[in-house]
Amino acid sequence: MKIHVEICAGTYCAMMGALNLGMMLEDVAKEMEDEISIEYVKCFDHCNEEDPPMVKVNGKPIYSASAEKVFEVIMDLIKKERDVVKE
Numbered sequence: 001m002k003i004h005v006e007i008c009a010g011t012y013c014a015m016m017g018a019l020n021l022g023m024m025l026e027d028v029a030k031e032m033e034d035e036i037s038i039e040y041v042k043c044f045d046h047c048n049e050e051d052p053p054m055v056k057v058n059g060k061p062i063y064s065a066s067a068e069k070v071f072e073v074i075m076d077l078i079k080k081e082r083d084v085v086k087e
């Protein structure tokens with residue numbers, strides 16, 4: 001299963017660091033391109049409801065997204081996938 005990361009590139013999220021976060025995630029994704037894909041989206045339309053920046057990992061929203069939060073979710077998914085393969 002490939003992990004799909006969507007990064008909000010809307011104005012509000014961009015002002016709150018989404019693009020810097022995206023660059024960090026792209027660096028990691030280059031090393032793991034078989035496992036991670038990155039996409040920028042215009043806006044998730046959650047600007048007024050939750051804290052930016054917003055990222056989705058396989059559809060799961062992460063608010064106040066930081067590299068640490070996003071990597072934690074990605075590593076959990078990779079670990080679960082590898083555990084399933086071992087079984």
Ligand code: FES
Nearest residue numbers: 008010013043047
């Ligand atoms: S700008 Fe990011 S959810 Fe709208």
